[in-house]
Amino acid sequence: MKFTGTKDYIATDDLTIAVNAAVTLERPLLIKGEPGTGKTELAKQVASGLGLTMIEWNVKSTTKAQQGLYEYDAVSRLRDSQLGEQKVHDVSNYIRKGKLWQAFEADEKVVLLIDEIDKADIEFPNDLLQELDKMEFYVYETGQTIAAKHRPIVIITSNNEKELPDAFLRRCFFHYIRFPDVETLKQIVTVHHPGIKESLLTTALTQFFELREQPGLKKKPSTSEVLDWLKLLLAEDLTAEDLKRDGANALPKLHGALLKNEQDVHLFERLAFMARGER
Numbered sequence: 001m002k003f004t005g006t007k008d009y010i011a012t013d014d015l016t017i018a019v020n021a022a023v024t025l026e027r028p029l030l031i032k033g034e035p036g037t038g039k040t041e042l043a044k045q046v047a048s049g050l051g052l053t054m055i056e057w058n059v060k061s062t063t064k065a066q067q068g069l070y071e072y073d074a075v076s077r078l079r080d081s082q083l084g085e086q087k088v089h090d091v092s093n094y095i096r097k098g099k100l101w102q103a104f105e106a107d108e109k110v111v112l113l114i115d116e117i118d119k120a121d122i123e124f125p126n127d128l129l130q131e132l133d134k135m136e137f138y139v140y141e142t143g144q145t146i147a148a149k150h151r152p153i154v155i156i157t158s159n160n161e162k163e164l165p166d167a168f169l170r171r172c173f174f175h176y177i178r179f180p181d182v183e184t185l186k187q188i189v190t191v192h193h194p195g196i197k198e199s200l201l202t203t204a205l206t207q208f209f210e211l212r213e214q215p216g217l218k219k220k221p222s223t224s225e226v227l228d229w230l231k232l233l234l235a236e237d238l239t240a241e242d243l244k245r246d247g248a249n250a251l252p253k254l255h256g257a258l259l260k261n262e263q264d265v266h267l268f269e270r271l272a273f274m275a276r277g278e279r
Contacts, residue, residue: 001050009038009045010180010187018175019046025173028114028132028154030164033177036222039157042177043113046155054111055152057099063120065127068098069137069146091141100131104148112152118161125168133171180223182209192227193234203240204230207252211259216267221258229257 003019005011011019019042022029031039047054057068073094081088097105103112117125131137132154136147156172158164180188182205189201208229212220221229232254233243243253251268252258259265 003046003049006045006049008048008191009041010184010191011042011045012180012184015042015175015177018173022155022173023153026151027171027173028156030156030158030169030172030174031177032158032160032174034179034220034222035159036224037177037179038223039177040113040115043111043115043155043157046153047111050111050153052109052111052153053106054113055099055103055106056113056115058115059117059120059124061119061121063124065120065124066098068100068114068128069131070098070101070139071096072141095139095141100128100137101146103152104135104146106152107149109150110152112154114154114156116159117156118158118164122162122165126165129167129171179220185223185226188223189227189230193230196230196234197240199240200233200238200243201230203243204233207243208258211252211255211268214267214271218263219260221260225258225260229254232257 001023003011003016003023005016019029031042033039043056044054046052072091073096077088077091077094087093099112099114103110135151136145138145185205186201189196189205205226208221208226211217229252236254238253251265251272255265255268259268
């Protein structure tokens with residue numbers, strides 16, 4: 001079982017090596033990188049490329065590790081007991097299966113995505129150590145052990161918002177998705193916008209990288225944002241000639257797709273003001 005990328009996802013050699021190493025080692029693959037570099041999409045494409053079903057667990061700041069295993073609805077059971085419901089005698093009626101349980105009981109191997117694990121509190125990764133290592137957990141209410149029928153391919157993403165515990169990192173295979181270079185980004189763009197003209201693509205990406213590498217930028221635009229920007233340029237039927245700027249206009253056309261806070265917009269407005277003053 002080897003992942004080689006898909007027609008919809010440009011995977012670099014080091015990324016495919018990381019995916020296949022994690023599959024071989026049967027370790028969770030921890031993916032880090034800037035927001036918008038395709039971490040979540042990678043899990044979807046690994047599932048597609050290997051012909052597997054994907055189960056997605058989106059982590060939030062309020063998410064607890066226990067929710068990934070199961071939740072016991074004691075309130076509903078108490079209410080049903082007061083109403084004289086017969087199903088109260090079977091506690092399993094009040095067990096809600098989590099995403100790990102779903103992945104463990106699947107009849108075939110699946111891809112389990114734990115998305116943005118760094119959003120949860122610091123104890124969240126530690127609380128999943130044994131379950132991800134042994135691929136089983138115990139349900140106290142029913143006295144049963146849930147063990148994985150087929151060890152899932154676990155892909156965990158992080159935006160580096162907080163440090164993850166060493167004990168957790170030790171159990172993972174790690175890969176950092178670097179921001180793509182110009183040639184790789186061109187390949188990514190042509191997958192999403194196959195009819196784009198070379199002149200427009202070259203001019204747009206030149207402006208994009210100039211903007212992205214501007215010193216003092218608070219938030220650098222990501223891969224997903226440049227794809228959105230190009231979609232707008234194509235929708236407006238703009239050409240490479242339309243994108244040309246003079247020194248007095250430092251902001252690219254439709255820059256709202258690339259710059260997402262007022263500080264960065266003001267930075268380029270100041271640059272334009274300085275350029276006008278030097279003329």
